[in-house]
Amino acid sequence: MANGERTVAFGQSGALSVLDRLGTWLSAHKLETLVGPVDGKRVGDFGAGYEARTARRLVGRAAEIVIVDLALAEDLLGLPGVRAIEGRLPAAMAEIADASIDVALAVSVLEHLDEPDAMLSELHRVLAPGGVLFVNVPSWAGKRFLEFSAFRLGLSPAVEMDDHKTYYDPRDLWPMLVRAGFVPHNVRCRRHKFGLNTYALCRVGTS
Secondary structure, eight states, X not given: OBTTBOOSOTTSSSOOOHHHHHHHHHHHHHHHHHHOOOTTOEEEEETOOXXXXXHHHHTTTXXXXXXXXXXXXXXXXXXXXXEEEESOTTGGGGGSOTTOEEEEEEESOGGGOSOHHHHHHHHHHHEEEEEEEEEEEEOHHHHHHHHIIIIIIOOSOHHHHHTOOOOOOHHHHHHXXXXXXXXXXXXXXXXXXXXXXXXXXXXXXXX
C-alpha cells in the first residue's frame, strides 16, 4: 500500500489461505440462506475480490452481475452477463445507475474503506424497490481472532489486517444503515460465525 491507500484487490497477490477460503464459503452460505434464490435477478458484488469467487457461483443464474474492485481477473470480462468495473470504492459506484440492482453484496468490504457511510448510501441508491443488501463485516470480538491468526500464526495475510479501518458490532453497523436510508423495520443486523462477524440484511421498500 502506498501512502496508506490500498493498491491491490483481495486475492490478487496470491492464493487464499485456508481460513480465508472458509470465511468466503461461510459468507456465501449465509447469503443463500438469508437472501434466497438470485435466479433472474440483477446482482452487484461490491469489493468482490480479484477472482470474484461469489459472483462466479452466480453466473448462469443471475440475470446480470456487476462486480467492482480495484482490480479484477481478466477472464471475468468474458463471462456471460457479467459487467466488471475496476476502481476504488465508493467512487466507482458512480458508474452504476440508480435503482439498477436487485441484490447487493458488500462482504468483508466496509472495514477497509475510509468512507463506509458514503458506501452504504451508494448501496442504497443503486438498489431497486424491493431490493436487498447483504453486508458482512468482522466484529470487535473477531478483531482479536483475526489479528492472532495473521500476526501470530501466519494463517491470514497480515496486510489485510493492517488495512482494516474499524470493526463492527450490530450497535455500530445498524445506525449507519439507517443513516444511509434503510428504514429500521427493514434492517436485520446480528452477529454470526461464532460472534466473530456481524451481518446485516436490509430491504428497500416498494413505495
